[in-house]
Amino acid sequence: MSNEPRTRIAETFERLQREGRKALVTFITAGDPDLDTSQRILDGLPQAGADVIELGMPFTDPMADGPAIQLASQRALKAGQTMEKTLAMVRRFRQEDDTTPIVLMGYYNPVYVYGNERFLRDAKDAGVDGLIIVDLPPEEDEELCLPAMEAGLNFIRLATPTTDDERLPKVLTNASGFLYYVSITGVTGTRAPDARDVAAQVARIKRHTSLPVCIGFGVKTPQQARTLATAGDGVVVGSALVDIIARAQDGGAEAVRGVHELTRALAEGVRVAGKDGT
Amino acid sequence: MSEHKPNTYTGLPDAKGRFGNHGGRFVAETLMPLILELEEAYRAARADPSFQEELDDFLKHYVGRPSPLYFAERLTEHLGGAKIYFKRDELNHTGAHKINNVLGQILLARRMGKTRIIAETGAGQHGVATATACARFGLECVVYMGEVDVERQQPNVFRMKLLGAEVVPVSSGSRTLKDALNEALRDWVANVENTFYCIGTVAGPHPYPEMVRDFQSVIGREAKEQILEAEGRLPDALVAAIGGGSNAMGLFYPFLDDADVEMFGVEAAGRGLDTGAHAASILGGRPGVLHGNRTYLLMDEDGQITEAHSISAGLDYPGIGPEHAWLHEVGRVNYVAATDTEALEAFQVCSELEGIIPALEPSHALAHVMKMAPEMDRDEIIIMNMCGRGDKDIFTVAKHLGVEL
Numbered sequence: 001m002s003n004e005p006r007t008r009i010a011e012t013f014e015r016l017q018r019e020g021r022k023a024l025v026t027f028i029t030a031g032d033p034d035l036d037t038s039q040r041i042l043d044g045l046p047q048a049g050a051d052v053i054e055l056g057m058p059f060t061d062p063m064a065d066g067p068a069i070q071l072a073s074q075r076a077l078k079a080g081q082t083m084e085k086t087l088a089m090v091r092r093f094r095q096e097d098d099t100t101p102i103v104l105m106g107y108y109n110p111v112y113v114y115g116n117e118r119f120l121r122d123a124k125d126a127g128v129d130g131l132i133i134v135d136l137p138p139e140e141d142e143e144l145c146l147p148a149m150e151a152g153l154n155f156i157r158l159a160t161p162t163t164d165d166e167r168l169p170k171v172l173t174n175a176s177g178f179l180y181y182v183s184i185t186g187v188t189g190t191r192a193p194d195a196r197d198v199a200a201q202v203a204r205i206k207r208h209t210s211l212p213v214c215i216g217f218g219v220k221t222p223q224q225a226r227t228l229a230t231a232g233d234g235v236v237v238g239s240a241l242v243d244i245i246a247r248a249q250d251g252g253a254e255a256v257r258g259v260h261e262l263t264r265a266l267a268e269g270v271r272v273a274g275k276d277g278t
Numbered sequence: 279m280s281e282h283k284p285n286t287y288t289g290l291p292d293a294k295g296r297f298g299n300h301g302g303r304f305v306a307e308t309l310m311p312l313i314l315e316l317e318e319a320y321r322a323a324r325a326d327p328s329f330q331e332e333l334d335d336f337l338k339h340y341v342g343r344p345s346p347l348y349f350a351e352r353l354t355e356h357l358g359g360a361k362i363y364f365k366r367d368e369l370n371h372t373g374a375h376k377i378n379n380v381l382g383q384i385l386l387a388r389r390m391g392k393t394r395i396i397a398e399t400g401a402g403q404h405g406v407a408t409a410t411a412c413a414r415f416g417l418e419c420v421v422y423m424g425e426v427d428v429e430r431q432q433p434n435v436f437r438m439k440l441l442g443a444e445v446v447p448v449s450s451g452s453r454t455l456k457d458a459l460n461e462a463l464r465d466w467v468a469n470v471e472n473t474f475y476c477i478g479t480v481a482g483p484h485p486y487p488e489m490v491r492d493f494q495s496v497i498g499r500e501a502k503e504q505i506l507e508a509e510g511r512l513p514d515a516l517v518a519a520i521g522g523g524s525n526a527m528g529l530f531y532p533f534l535d536d537a538d539v540e541m542f543g544v545e546a547a548g549r550g551l552d553t554g555a556h557a558a559s560i561l562g563g564r565p566g567v568l569h570g571n572r573t574y575l576l577m578d579e580d581g582q583i584t585e586a587h588s589i590s591a592g593l594d595y596p597g598i599g600p601e602h603a604w605l606h607e608v609g610r611v612n613y614v615a616a617t618d619t620e621a622l623e624a625f626q627v628c629s630e631l632e633g634i635i636p637a638l639e640p641s642h643a644l645a646h647v648m649k650m651a652p653e654m655d656r657d658e659i660i661i662m663n664m665c666g667r668g669d670k671d672i673f674t675v676a677k678h679l680g681v682e683l
Contacts, residue, residue, distance in 0.1 A: 060451060060583045061568060063463045064306040070450050082580045108304055108567045113581030135304040135567065139294065160308040162470055167311060185308055186468035 005152045007129035008101040009177040012051055013212045013233065023234030024049055024225070024270045025214050026241060026263055027105065029056035029072035030089055031081025033245055037252045038076070041245075041259050042093055046100040048260040049267025052178075052214075054132065054236065057086050057106030064134045066187040068239035071246055083114045087126045094127035103156060103177070105132040108144070116144055120151035130154035130177045138170045145174050154178075159205055161185050161197075168208050178212040181205060181232060186217070189239025193218045199231035222269030229273035237266055287534035287610050290601070295484020295571075298607060300600035303483045305570045308467045317485040319390045324492070329385065336381050337496065340414070341371045343378075345497075347504035347661070352631040360514065360654035362647060364664040365501045365529060368637065374666035375497060375525045376407040380476060382493035384411040387474035394418040394469065397476045398462040400427055400455030400521075401591035402434025403637075403666060404478030409443035419443040422461045424454040427591060434670060452585045455595050459569050479522025480599030483570030487599050494528025501661055502532050509659060515540045515650070518663040519643040520613070521557065521593035523602045525665035534610060543602060544646045546588035547615035557586035559598040560606050560613040573600040589618035589674060590638035592666070616645035622678055624648055625668065637666030638674065 016023050026045055031038050045053055058073040058081050065073075090102055104123060111119050111133065123131070131148055138145075138157070145155040154177030162185060163171055172179070181202055183193035193215070202213050215228045216236025225235045241259050248255035290297045303313060323329040337343040346369065350362045367375040387395060395417050399405030405421040412419035421438055425447045428435055438445050451457040459482075466475045480487045480494070505513055516533060518526035520543045533539045548556035556562055559574040566575040568583060576584045576596035586596040605611040616624075624644035629635045636644060643662050651660060668675070676683050 059581075061456060061460050063460045063569070064308075064467065066464075067450070074451070077582060109575075109577070109583070110581035112567055112572075113577065113579075134306050135570070137303065137305060137307050137310045139303050139310065158307045160306075162308050162311045164311070171307065182308060184468075185470050187464045190468070 004176040005149055005154055007152070007154055007177065008099060009052065009129050009154055012099070012101050013178065016051060022229040022270045022273050023051040023212070023214060024263070024267045025052040025054060025216070025234050025236040026050040027054040027056060027236060027238030028241055028259065029058055029069065029076050030086040031058060031076035031079055032072040032242065033075045033255060034079040035081065035085055037255055039089055039092060040256045042089060043096065044256065044260050045263060046097055048263035050100065050263055051234065052101045052103065054103045054105045054238070055086065055090065057083065057104055057110055059107040059110055062107060064187055066189040066239060068189045068242045068246065072242045083110055087122050090126040090128055101129040102127065103130040103132055104128050106134070108133050108135050111144065116147060120148055120153060124151050124153055128153060130156050132156045132158070132180060134158070138173060141174050149174065149176065156180055158182050161201060165204070168205065172209050175209070175211060178214050178233070179205065179209060180236065181213050181215045182217045183215050183228070184218050188217050191218055192220070192224065193228065195227045195231065198228060202232045222265045225266045226269035226273045229270045235270060284608065287605070288531065290604065291484060291488050295488070297601045297604035299565070300572050300603040301484055301487055302572050303570060304567050304572065305483045306467065308470065309463070312466070312470055313483050320386060320485055320489050323386050323389055329389070333382055333385055337378065341377050341381065342369060343496065344500040344504070345369050347501055347508060349508070350632050353628065356627070356631055357648060357651040359651040359656065360658040360660045361656070362651055363505065363513070363659065363661045364634070365497060365661055367497060367525065367663060367665045368640070368667035372407045372410050373669065374403045374407070374637065375494060375528060376404045376478060377410065378496055378528065379478070379490045379493040379524060380404070380407040380411045383474070383476045383489070384415060384417070387417070387476070388415060390474065392472060392474035394420070394473045395476050396420045396422065396462050396465050396473055397478060398422045398455065398458040399478065400424070400458070400594055401670065402427070402431040402438065403592060403670070405443070405445070406434055406437050406441070408476050409438040409441035412443060413441045420465065421445050422448050422458040422465070424448045424452070424458050426453045427455065427458070431591060454585065456583060479524040480527045480601060481522045481569060481571060481573065481597060487571065487601055490524050491527040491531055491601060494524050495531045497525065497528035497663065498530060498532035501529060505659070505661060512536055512539055513659040513661045514538070514654070515542060515660045517542045517544065517643045517647050517660060519544050519593065519639045519665065520598060520602065521546070521595050521639065522597070523599040525663050527599060527601060529661070529663045530611060541611040542646055542650070543611050543613045544642045545613060545615045546590060546593035546642055547617040548587040548589070550617055551615060555587040556615070557588040557593050557595060558615045559596060560602065561615050563596070565603070568597055571600045573603040574598050589621060589678065590642065592637070592639045593642065614646055616642040620645035622675065625675060634664065635668035636664055637668045638671045639666055640664050
């Protein structure tokens, strides 16, 4: 697959493999609860143990997300977050960190309205490595996936329990970076995945691809992260981190500290999983 | 508008579910296999004469079709221009056109072996129609409705409960129809095995816009036959109100290739197009992607969806079906608008002159008829879709007229 863009994502997963450990992928919504706090959370994530960062682009109508991430979007939008500010957050992050991959995650409309070409150019310039656009399935690859690859960005695909063997090759065709395995049929942050089911599903997917597979959509605790990380190449945690921001009383400092603390605990869980696995 | 005229206006969507640049399948991966399964099941049903026979039988004996095409003589005299006919879909069981589509989808759900039906509703008409059909076939029914709409549409909430449906108030986002749709999609993602999502309008991911249009096209097919019988010729103009656009697509579609028939889709201008408080997606919005399809949407400059406003809860949606978006761009249908005030006036005129209390949705269509009919010749003909009856709206109207009930 010579047309696959090579980004910090591949470098990171290769390094982790050499080190014999799994990846912790953390999700936060850009601008939640406000731009300044969100920037401080983002900037400290690598130090706290995040290997890959998913930065949510807020949207009024997040159809695939549960209450935690819906509310995160609402908080960010209420605080005045825009696409330009989200991209500016990445640029600022890159002044200090040139190795941790950043994946922008969200829905198509804010990208489409920003302008696809302009978005891809600005995202690449800002230091973004990949995109996850929830409502762009392979059937709509010509919209953004192919242009993103052209622009040097990974288009990260979601595979779900409903993606059967017949459909999987279609999902994998233009996938790059890593594969995001959605561990439940449902929205983000609602129910806990069954570790044994997930292990079987990930093993099935791995027969079709050499891409790293990260598992997400219901991972909340370090213990869960540890168990699930064993099944794949990494775990994604979002709602649990975002919940800390929602609960933080003083907004700023407590949210920053809380998110980084949980990230450290999750990273520890994921590291143990790596050792178990090797 | 740069597109050249197609040979036919009835050949879309294409294999990707597109109407020109609009439509498509913008959904999460979890739903994609379900949508493909639905499309396949719908194709199979459409090719099976027994499916259409069963649907026709229910439309005749349960819904009461065909609905009459009625010459509104006193309104015609009052306006002093074109002859005005109403397509009386407000006489259907449950009081609106919504049931035409719901029955089609519920029969399809049964063919697919689905046992649980979910739906979104704004004003409650689609929710009531869905609850009705589910009661008739003994299916579990869950209706998502924004908290704001639950408060302002209590009678319909109670109707749905009487019919055995569970009504789930939606507290996310702006707590209206668009959020009810989001929540229904979230439910569907979480219950993929047994659940069928019954969408109420010509929007959503392919094949919904096509499927809902096909089920609603019974309106236009009947109207065509009826006007030929009554007048011996096709009408000069068709007029229908547009929220998502299902009653309009249903009336327009069978006439799209009749070049001499002009069509007017009437959007809700709310307090006025220049006030921002309206629901006119084509006249006051621009293309974007929401709820599985690309179409005209109301949004801010950053692509965030904004709230729609209309006196009519059924028109209060920040988008429009993708086929309308295309028909607008190729210039086949004229999209116009009527304000809350104009709709209220039409509501009263119709009640007084014709003894028909219209829903606030077709009152918007009627408001446009009242603008255009006087400008037309007396031998010209307009068909307007009277897509719902106004019983549900009397409280809203009373409030606006300053009457206490």
